[in-house]
Amino acid sequence: MTDYNFAYLDEQTKRMIRRAILKGIAVPGYQVPFASREMPMPYGWGTGGVQVTAACLVPEDKLKVIDQGADDTTNAVSIRRFFQRTANVAVTEATEEATVIQTRHRIPETPLTEGQILVYQVPIPEPLRFLEPRETETRKMHELEEYGLMHVKLYEDIARHGQIATSYAYPVKVEGRYVMDPSPIPKFDNPKLGQNPAIQLFGAGREQRIYALPPYTEVVSLDFDDHPFQPSKAAHDCDLCGAKDSYLDEVITDDAGGRMFVCSDTDFCAGRRAKGHTGRLGEAA
Amino acid sequence: MAVSLRMDPLLERELELAAKQQGITKSQFIVDAVERALGRKDPYKLLLEIKKEYGLDSLPPRRRRAAEKPAPDETTGDRVRKVLRAKHEASMRDWVAFHVGAPLVAAEAADFALGTWAALQPVTRFKIGQPDYPDRSATLIVEVDRLTNHGPALTGPGIALATWLSLPETAAFRANRALFPLGFDCLFTFGNRLAGLPRSTKVEKI
Numbered sequence: 001m002t003d004y005n006f007a008y009l010d011e012q013t014k015r016m017i018r019r020a021i022l023k024g025i026a027v028p029g030y031q032v033p034f035a036s037r038e039m040p041m042p043y044g045w046g047t048g049g050v051q052v053t054a055a056c057l058v059p060e061d062k063l064k065v066i067d068q069g070a071d072d073t074t075n076a077v078s079i080r081r082f083f084q085r086t087a088n089v090a091v092t093e094a095t096e097e098a099t100v101i102q103t104r105h106r107i108p109e110t111p112l113t114e115g116q117i118l119v120y121q122v123p124i125p126e127p128l129r130f131l132e133p134r135e136t137e138t139r140k141m142h143e144l145e146e147y148g149l150m151h152v153k154l155y156e157d158i159a160r161h162g163q164i165a166t167s168y169a170y171p172v173k174v175e176g177r178y179v180m181d182p183s184p185i186p187k188f189d190n191p192k193l194g195q196n197p198a199i200q201l202f203g204a205g206r207e208q209r210i211y212a213l214p215p216y217t218e219v220v221s222l223d224f225d226d227h228p229f230q231p232s233k234a235a236h237d238c239d240l241c242g243a244k245d246s247y248l249d250e251v252i253t254d255d256a257g258g259r260m261f262v263c264s265d266t267d268f269c270a271g272r273r274a275k276g277h278t279g280r281l282g283e284a285a
Numbered sequence: 286m287a288v289s290l291r292m293d294p295l296l297e298r299e300l301e302l303a304a305k306q307q308g309i310t311k312s313q314f315i316v317d318a319v320e321r322a323l324g325r326k327d328p329y330k331l332l333l334e335i336k337k338e339y340g341l342d343s344l345p346p347r348r349r350r351a352a353e354k355p356a357p358d359e360t361t362g363d364r365v366r367k368v369l370r371a372k373h374e375a376s377m378r379d380w381v382a383f384h385v386g387a388p389l390v391a392a393e394a395a396d397f398a399l400g401t402w403a404a405l406q407p408v409t410r411f412k413i414g415q416p417d418y419p420d421r422s423a424t425l426i427v428e429v430d431r432l433t434n435h436g437p438a439l440t441g442p443g444i445a446l447a448t449w450l451s452l453p454e455t456a457a458f459r460a461n462r463a464l465f466p467l468g469f470d471c472l473f474t475f476g477n478r479l480a481g482l483p484r485s486t487k488v489e490k491i
């Protein structure tokens with residue numbers, strides 16, 4: 001298909017998005033407004049992430065797309081095909097081979113490296129939105145670093161559940177300045193946000209916001225001295241590859257309540273099995 | 286003799302624009318450009334020739350208003366160069382308008398500013414963004430005559446531990462950092478090399 005401009009968006013739009021990205025990188029964690037474009041897919045499909053990816057891609061790139069850690073879900077496959085058609089870029093499922101990775105709800109297990117770009121699809125960019133629905137007010141709160149309300153919310157969690165119950169989209173503070181929503185990744189992934197050698201870009205299409213974490217940025221998950229942040233993890237190993245340190249999905253295997261735990265990062269799990277690692281139910285690939 | 290030539294559409298549009306601006310035809314413009322390229326035309330030499338031809342040098346100087354009086358040490362060559370520079374600036378303006386589609390504005394209103402560090406002074410006049418919209422700040426594109434990893438020490442987001450960069454000075458960047466999250470951002474360019482210095486970077490003399 002050659003009737004599209006490279007990566008679908010026109011050059012003027014890509015320039016506008018790149019400018020927003022650069023300002024986002026200059027002020028880590030701050031949400032930069034941008035004029036989101038109509039994309040040939042519904043909002044829930046990550047139009048913000050798709051626009052950011054389109055603005056970053058060059059013909060030499062190798063693109064990986066994951067949804068909840070998997071390369072083979074409908075959402076991931078559709079977005080990957082979209083860029084194959086409109087940008088004709090090479091694609092891969094291997095984290096270490098990819099130059100651009102678009103993700104929904106996970107950070108790959110395999111450590112990222114310098115030169116890689118991780119693009120997050122973000123449904124709600126404003127971490128204070130659930131506490132304060134008015135944009136004018138949340139903007140003022142960010143301006144004044146007035147984040148007390150966020151701490152009150154987390155503290156209510158502790159009062160009610162004995163611990164901080166928030167397990168996805170767990171808020172972080174960036175470079176000691178802006179409180180940021182890391183998108184609905186499990187809090188298990190939060191420690192990977194900080195000091196990451198890759199560039200992390202966040203795109204929210206419906207809400208028209210772009211924000212960024214440059215490489216090696218300080219990112220701290222909000223907590224309290226007496227209730228320090230704890231990245232939770234299921235008390236299991238992967239049943240296929242035996243990994244002890246990866247984020248696991250629970251899979252129901254039969255009507256009789258049979259279940260197994262497998263890495264949510266399919267490339268990571270397959271890679272381990274290819275190296276001969278096996279879990280409780282796995283066979284070496 | 287008629288020569289036909291093939292040109293990419295963008296270049297042709299640019300040619301059209303430039304010719305129109307000078308009030309000549311496209312082929313006149315091309316002939317003129319070829320003559321220049323072959324060294325047949327040097328505007329200052331041409332002026333001297335015309336002057337000689339018409340004996341302009343021997344004419345008594347016309348009365349000028351004080352403001353127009355050239356500085357005593359200003360030669361005719363200097364004056365011609367000044368006029369040419371003004372003309373170049375005007376064509377630069379048109380070039381930016383044509384290729385970038387951006388209007389040229391005063392420093393205080395600019396989203397982007399391009400120049401040498403000296404030409405951009407004082408940098409304190411550029412936009413630093415607003416407390417609720419820190420992104421509404423200027424980006425300075427600074428042409429430098431060298432770009433190496435020697436010079437003031439840099440730390441901050443984007444830098445693993447520390448790095449060094451041949452910056453023109455440190456004071457201005459330290460003052461800019463003190464404004465964070467407000468401040469301008471810089472891109473230093475040298476030939477085909479580029480270095481970014483966002484407002485978040487801490488700059489220290491070593």
Ligand SMILES: [Zn+2]
Nearest residue numbers: 238241263269
């Ligand atoms: Zn596994």
